[in-house]
Amino acid sequence: MTLSEKDFNYVQKSIVEVQRSGRSIRKIFAAYYDEDVDIGWEVDAAVDAFEMFSSRWTIEILAALYIAGDRRFNELRTLLRGISSRTLSDKLTTCQEHGLVERVVEEGPPIRVTYRLTTHGRTCGRLLGPLVAYMKTHKELIESE
């Protein structure tokens, strides 16, 4: 089994970039493919990191904006299956404060407000992808017994 030339070039280029960034090829493949690997984090760092995501809705807002692209307030409300507008409003505010989301106002009337991921927000969204993909193929994890 061999790589297509296109894939080969892509892989070669990526490997060079990854090396330049100081990350280990082995760790990157291992983390993605099949092995548990020490990727240099500690429980404390994880608890810190997830403090913001484990507050209900933050992670869903991020995913919705990442997948669906920039959206307006009521569009988000629909995407998130009817989260209350009160809560959506509050959560969007804290997402802005955390630098994940920016609020773009188009003067009206009617005034329209578009929510957009910042660069950080997009990165976080991207990093969540593999987990969503995994969960999607293992619905037994979602529908509790």
Add this chain to the structure above:
Amino acid sequence: MTLSEKDFNYVQKSIVEVQRSGRSIRKIFAAYYDEDVDIGWEVDAAVDAFEMFSSRWTIEILAALYIAGDRRFNELRTLLRGISSRTLSDKLTTCQEHGLVERVVEEGPPIRVTYRLTTHGRTCGRLLGPLVAYMKTHKELIESE
């Protein structure tokens, strides 16, 4: 810049396995390294997937067990910075129901109970790694302005 022989062998082996699994090399690199990429998910799938993680503490429990390995009840309580035992107990129950965690009883006395990630749990933990690593290097996202 070239790969060491060890890395080269590892990469080659991994690429073959990834190809056999039907996943695209390009997507794997892109998702890991620097690009936004359509990895075939929809908002609905993401909202489903995160419904369980965005409930407070679930994701932290997963991360703690993944990073620190099997732990007993009170060890988890400490790792999670003093979550109330009431809540930890409830959350561990729902994690078991979702098939992320298993409860291993060593008959006492004193009775000892060890919590351990299932295979699914370990996979989810692994997939969260890159996000934690990213957050760790971008603390400005955690400490809101």
Add this chain to the structure above:
DNA sequence: CTTAGGTGCATTTTATACACTAGATACGTA
């Protein structure tokens, strides 16, 4: 009296339901 692994219960925090607002245009009709 200690240790491990919890449960019970009152209080506090967080989310929901649902009514309601502003500011401007659009529509119906006398």
Add this chain to the structure above:
DNA sequence: TACGTATCTAGTGTATAAAATGCACCTAAG
């Protein structure tokens, strides 16, 4: 043409429900 009503967007206010916390307490053996 003028008048009233209806609609749209992006929220806010407030009462209620759900979830997390703090702290006391339980069991069972050494």
